[in-house]
Amino acid sequence: MKPEIYGGIFLKDPERSELGKKILKEGVSLIDKIGFEAFTFKKLGERIQSNESSIYRYFENKHKLLLYISSWYWSWIEFRLIFEIANLEDPNHRLTKAIILLTEDTSLELLDDHIKESTLKQIIISNFVKTFNMNEVNHENNEDFIKTYKRVILLIAEIIKEVNPNYSYPENLSCSIVEGSLHQHFLKQHFKNITNYSESVTPTDFFLNMVKAILNNTE
Amino acid sequence: MKPEIYGGIFLKDPERSELGKKILKEGVSLIDKIGFEAFTFKKLGERIQSNESSIYRYFENKHKLLLYISSWYWSWIEFRLIFEIANLEDPNHRLTKAIILLTEDTSLELLDDHIKESTLKQIIISNFVKTFNMNEVNHENNEDFIKTYKRVILLIAEIIKEVNPNYSYPENLSCSIVEGSLHQHFLKQHFKNITNYSESVTPTDFFLNMVKAILNNTE
Amino acid sequence: MKPEIYGGIFLKDPERSELGKKILKEGVSLIDKIGFEAFTFKKLGERIQSNESSIYRYFENKHKLLLYISSWYWSWIEFRLIFEIANLEDPNHRLTKAIILLTEDTSLELLDDHIKESTLKQIIISNFVKTFNMNEVNHENNEDFIKTYKRVILLIAEIIKEVNPNYSYPENLSCSIVEGSLHQHFLKQHFKNITNYSESVTPTDFFLNMVKAILNNTE
Amino acid sequence: MKPEIYGGIFLKDPERSELGKKILKEGVSLIDKIGFEAFTFKKLGERIQSNESSIYRYFENKHKLLLYISSWYWSWIEFRLIFEIANLEDPNHRLTKAIILLTEDTSLELLDDHIKESTLKQIIISNFVKTFNMNEVNHENNEDFIKTYKRVILLIAEIIKEVNPNYSYPENLSCSIVEGSLHQHFLKQHFKNITNYSESVTPTDFFLNMVKAILNNTE
DNA sequence: GATGAATGAGCGTTCATTCAT
DNA sequence: AATGAATGAACGCTCATTCAT
Numbered sequence: 002m003k004p005e006i007y008g009g010i011f012l013k014d015p016e017r018s019e020l021g022k023k024i025l026k027e028g029v030s031l032i033d034k035i036g037f038e039a040f041t042f043k044k045l046g047e048r049i050q051s052n053e054s055s056i057y058r059y060f061e062n063k064h065k066l067l068l069y070i071s072s073w074y075w076s077w078i079e080f081r082l083i084f085e086i087a088n089l090e091d092p093n094h095r096l097t098k099a100i101i102l103l104t105e106d107t108s109l110e111l112l113d114d115h116i117k118e119s120t121l122k123q124i125i126i127s128n129f130v131k132t133f134n135m136n137e138v139n140h141e142n143n144e145d146f147i148k149t150y151k152r153v154i155l156l157i158a159e160i161i162k163e164v165n166p167n168y169s170y171p172e173n174l175s176c177s178i179v180e181g182s183l184h185q186h187f188l189k190q191h192f193k194n195i196t197n198y199s200e201s202v203t204p205t206d207f208f209l210n211m212v213k214a215i216l217n218n219t220e
Numbered sequence: 221m222k223p224e225i226y227g228g229i230f231l232k233d234p235e236r237s238e239l240g241k242k243i244l245k246e247g248v249s250l251i252d253k254i255g256f257e258a259f260t261f262k263k264l265g266e267r268i269q270s271n272e273s274s275i276y277r278y279f280e281n282k283h284k285l286l287l288y289i290s291s292w293y294w295s296w297i298e299f300r301l302i303f304e305i306a307n308l309e310d311p312n313h314r315l316t317k318a319i320i321l322l323t324e325d326t327s328l329e330l331l332d333d334h335i336k337e338s339t340l341k342q343i344i345i346s347n348f349v350k351t352f353n354m355n356e357v358n359h360e361n362n363e364d365f366i367k368t369y370k371r372v373i374l375l376i377a378e379i380i381k382e383v384n385p386n387y388s389y390p391e392n393l394s395c396s397i398v399e400g401s402l403h404q405h406f407l408k409q410h411f412k413n414i415t416n417y418s419e420s421v422t423p424t425d426f427f428l429n430m431v432k433a434i435l436n437n438t439e
Numbered sequence: 440m441k442p443e444i445y446g447g448i449f450l451k452d453p454e455r456s457e458l459g460k461k462i463l464k465e466g467v468s469l470i471d472k473i474g475f476e477a478f479t480f481k482k483l484g485e486r487i488q489s490n491e492s493s494i495y496r497y498f499e500n501k502h503k504l505l506l507y508i509s510s511w512y513w514s515w516i517e518f519r520l521i522f523e524i525a526n527l528e529d530p531n532h533r534l535t536k537a538i539i540l541l542t543e544d545t546s547l548e549l550l551d552d553h554i555k556e557s558t559l560k561q562i563i564i565s566n567f568v569k570t571f572n573m574n575e576v577n578h579e580n581n582e583d584f585i586k587t588y589k590r591v592i593l594l595i596a597e598i599i600k601e602v603n604p605n606y607s608y609p610e611n612l613s614c615s616i617v618e619g620s621l622h623q624h625f626l627k628q629h630f631k632n633i634t635n636y637s638e639s640v641t642p643t644d645f646f647l648n649m650v651k652a653i654l655n656n657t658e
Numbered sequence: 659m660k661p662e663i664y665g666g667i668f669l670k671d672p673e674r675s676e677l678g679k680k681i682l683k684e685g686v687s688l689i690d691k692i693g694f695e696a697f698t699f700k701k702l703g704e705r706i707q708s709n710e711s712s713i714y715r716y717f718e719n720k721h722k723l724l725l726y727i728s729s730w731y732w733s734w735i736e737f738r739l740i741f742e743i744a745n746l747e748d749p750n751h752r753l754t755k756a757i758i759l760l761t762e763d764t765s766l767e768l769l770d771d772h773i774k775e776s777t778l779k780q781i782i783i784s785n786f787v788k789t790f791n792m793n794e795v796n797h798e799n800n801e802d803f804i805k806t807y808k809r810v811i812l813l814i815a816e817i818i819k820e821v822n823p824n825y826s827y828p829e830n831l832s833c834s835i836v837e838g839s840l841h842q843h844f845l846k847q848h849f850k851n852i853t854n855y856s857e858s859v860t861p862t863d864f865f866l867n868m869v870k871a872i873l874n875n876t877e
Numbered sequence: 878g879a880t881g882a883a884t885g886a887g888c889g890t891t892c893a894t895t896c897a898t
Numbered sequence: 899a900a901t902g903a904a905t906g907a908a909c910g911c912t913c914a915t916t917c918a919t
Contacts, residue, residue, distance in 0.1 A: 041912080041913065041914080042913090042914075042915095043912085043913075043914085053913095053914085053915090054915080054916080054917095057914090057915070057916090062914075062915090063914090
């Protein structure tokens with residue numbers, strides 16, 4: 002998949018060179034490992050056997066790299082949503098499929114270079130707020146980045162409306178599901194003991210139950 | 221209110237000196253303003269007209285200060301929940317009250333020093349994940365800090381069970397509400413245009429509707 | 440033993456109060472443990488359950504404390520030399536006894552507070568040069584401190600002259616023995632494998648052999 | 659002379675750039691002037707008109723720099739010993755030459771950059787113990803550094819054995835001479851008045867006399 | 878286009894010391 | 899006399915970035 006990343010986030014398209022791809026792949030891996038705070042271009046440089054200054058050819062700074070990765074993630078989610086829902090007619094089926102897609106625990110790989118979706122998800126949840134705060138600083142690329150995320154939200158909201166046009170908060174519910182899908186990862190990691198998840202009960206179950214209850218109720 | 225903060229987070233109780241209180245008050249304000257990343261003890265020192273080294277007498281590092289503030293917030297939430305629910309008998313009333321407390325936009329002030337709850341909430345949502353990542357490093361205070369948060373989650377989960385003992389995911393729903401209550405702030409700031417909120421429609425409405433639907437449904 | 444320490448090294452005589460004695464005892468122990476470089480009054484304060492500022496009542500700074508300890512050591516050596524040699528008539532016996540005293544590995548304790556001579560020796564050897572460099576800065580107390588050390592050197596040199604009045608370098612030989620006695624500790628610790636010491640061969644043997652050879656030779 | 663320094667002490671070979679050489683030359687000079695304790699990379703940076711951070715590219719910390727300088731010194735001593743003794747046949751001549759080399763006061767310069775041997779010697783004597791304490795911390799480079807020093811000790815010990823195979827403490831005597839050669843500098847500086855040295859009597863005389871006496875004696 | 882060297886600025890922390898009690 | 903609180907200054911080090919090649 003070649004995600005659509007708005008120009009201006011990068012200086013030089015990382016997808017179009019070997020070094021660029023390495024920066025993405027190892028960048029994702031390193032951020033996941035040591036956290037974005039501790040992540041520096043120097044450390045990434047060491048990891049890819051290259052000088053830190055080379056990375057600056059691609060991204061102005063580490064924040065732009067994170068924005069790139071985030072945009073990438075949401076593009077990928079949007080792409081899969083559209084692709085998988087395309088041939089479903091029944092709104093209920095469409096919504097069910099969407100929720101499954103968002104909440105299930107995949108081990109799919111993006112790109113040729115074997116970046117796992119689950120690793121990306123990890124980074125997104127850990128740095129979700131950060132990406133938005135960054136945007137307040139980088140006003141130029143502000144809208145560009147957020148657009149992709151918003152499109153995902155509105156896509157789900159549309160399906161919700163199809164299922165129950167009378168429900169009053171489709172956008173809020175959409176946000177809750179999307180955000181919730183991220184939050185599951187977090188809960189599983191840190192609070193296994195206070196959730197109701199088990200082998201047979203999954204986040205997907207929880208959200209399907211929730212959405213069904215809410216939308217049937219107001220029907 | 222004097223929150224219960226587990227010792228070990230601070231070196232010297234900041235509540236027990238003028239300088240300590242200043243550190244808390246101005247610390248909260250500065251973290252909110254420039255973000256935790258950019259926040260340093262040096263900048264805080266300048267703001268409180270004191271040397272950064274003085275702050276080190278109270279907190280080992282800025283991460284411990286954030287842990288303190290977070291513990292404080294969750295203690296405060298727990299305190300209000302218990303206090304306000306104490307005299308309500310009907311489980312439905314109790315749950316409604318709890319949701320209102322969590323989701324409403326207060327401008328209450330903590331402490332004598334005029335720290336606004338809404339500012340605290342802002343910090344918590346922006347750094348929620350971080351506080352837990354920290355804990356993975358500071359294993360000693362690990363459990364202590366998380367305990368308060370867990371107590372809040374389980375408190376709500378208990379009320380949910382009272383309302384509908386047959387519902388399968390009380391803890392998950394509790395997490396969703398608590399996390400959701402934080403998320404509202406965020407949405408309002410960054411996505412006003414994609415939520416369904418208006419003067420007359422509030423986060424409280426959304427969550428009350430959600431919970432009612434879910435719990436009635438499985439009754 | 441109450442060593443004679445020249446005033447000016449301390450602000451308040453540490454031997455005359457409980458806190459003072461604690462400072463000496465624990466100071467010696469801590470310097471030995473973590474090294475003089477890493478040693479600070481703050482750490483010592485923690486150890487003796489007292490505030491660092493209290494220590495400043497006794498010693499201007501940690502360098503003065505080291506000077507005090509060093510003076511103490513050399514006074515103690517001088518005291519033992521004089522005491523043990525006093526009743527010996529034969530110069531050869533006197534020299535032999537002196538060498539034994541300097542080179543043997545004692546576990547004698549100074550003061551009431553159980554400071555081991557071997558610990559002191561450890562500190563002296565590790566910081567010998569430093570004490571002299573300090574003196575170049577503190578010109579006032581310069582001579583005072585060095586005097587004690589010089590008296591030990593000259594005492595041995597005198598005995599050497601008694602044994603062999605024709606030997607040309609009594610002072611140098613004296614220095615070699617005194618310095619050598621310290622150096623043994625060091626060799627044993629770091630170079631066990633390149634010295635000739637064993638259960639039955641000791642530093643004392645080496646020095647007795649050396650001195651005998653040198654003084655007989657020129658007789 | 660290009661000394662053999664075991665890798666791992668430096669991050670980037672200081673001999674291979676102008677800045678690196680400057681760091682060595684001015685580093686030696688500054689340590690000699692203000693002492694190793696007071697020496698910091700910041701001060702060195704000011705002196706070489708460069709930022710301290712640049713120095714960190716070469717050496718992890720000032721302790722590693724001192725290790726480098728020390729290794730350098732002992733390599734230089736070993737080199738001169740081997741070179742000057744190579745063509746001497748008579749063991750007595752070899753030993754005499756070795757003692758002269760070790761004890762004489764040279765003003766030879768190392769490297770192209772005019773680092774005086776005497777300045778180096780000054781640093782070595784002042785920080786001899788320290789270099790070994792460091793090694794206890796930096797276990798990796800431990801053996802590497804000590805090796806060079808040991809080789810010098812064993813080299814002299816071998817010659818001693820050649821002169822008198824029956825002498826019981828060749829290694830100890832070797833240590834005494836090598837350590838003593840350093841000690842002379844110290845004595846001259848601090849105790850001119852208590853040594854027997856004069857225009858016509860030198861440390862070399864003292865040690866030649868000592869060694870001759872000891873080795874003849876047991877023959 | 879990619880890299881290595883260099884650097885200014887700033888971070889997190891400790892030190893030595895003073896002041897008020 | 900002893901202590902606790904406070905602080906300026908400095909330390910050791912890393913970061914983000916630029917420049918020259």
